[in-house]
Amino acid sequence: MRIGMGYDVHRLVSGRPLILGGITVPFDKGLLGHSDADVLVHSACDALLGAAGMGDIGQHFPDTDPQYKDIYSMELLKRSIQRVRESGLELCNMDATLFAQAPKIAPYRDAMRQAIAAAMQVSVDRINIKATTTEGLGQVGAGEGMAAMCVVLMQCQTA
Numbered sequence: 001m002r003i004g005m006g007y008d009v010h011r012l013v014s015g016r017p018l019i020l021g022g023i024t025v026p027f028d029k030g031l032l033g034h035s036d037a038d039v040l041v042h043s044a045c046d047a048l049l050g051a052a053g054m055g056d057i058g059q060h061f062p063d064t065d066p067q068y069k070d071i072y073s074m075e076l077l078k079r080s081i082q083r084v085r086e087s088g089l090e091l092c093n094m095d096a097t098l099f100a101q102a103p104k105i106a107p108y109r110d111a112m113r114q115a116i117a118a119a120m121q122v123s124v125d126r127i128n129i130k131a132t133t134t135e136g137l138g139q140v141g142a143g144e145g146m147a148a149m150c151v152v153l154m155q156c157q158t159a
């Protein structure tokens with residue numbers, strides 16, 4: 001068994017769509033980044049790559065590379081799990097927490113789970129997504145950005 005963790009933060013700005021867990025969430029601001037800045041999915045990519053000892057999302061998909069400009073991060077997740085699978089690991093489960101003061105995430109949580117499970121080609125019961133505010137504390141609490149943490153447990157596929 002192998003474990004991996006991921007953590008990511010993105011700034012909230014006007015004039016960008018808010019994409020979380022692959023779902024476009026109606027809100028007056030969106031996350032800023034080279035890709036679609038899907039903070040939740042980025043933390044999942046880092047957890048997967050970490051479990052495999054394969055570095056991080058920035059090494060695999062550099063934000064200086066024009067081919068990743070505005071890319072749908074679910075595509076990065078698909079490529080991440082593909083590379084991790086090639087190393088002989090399969091996902092047992094993923095558990096992620098999104099830190100956001102607003103909007104309410106609960107109405108979108110099941111759609112996010114389903115989208116992530118589909119991208120990773122696993123059953124939805126292996127994917128858990130939680131969301132919390134920071135009780136108004138800090139930069140996330142002030143609505144300046146969002147953060148996400150993710151852990152994955154991976155099983156070694158032995159012949």
Ligand code: MG
Pocket residue numbers: 008009010033037038039042
């Ligand atoms: Mg990121």
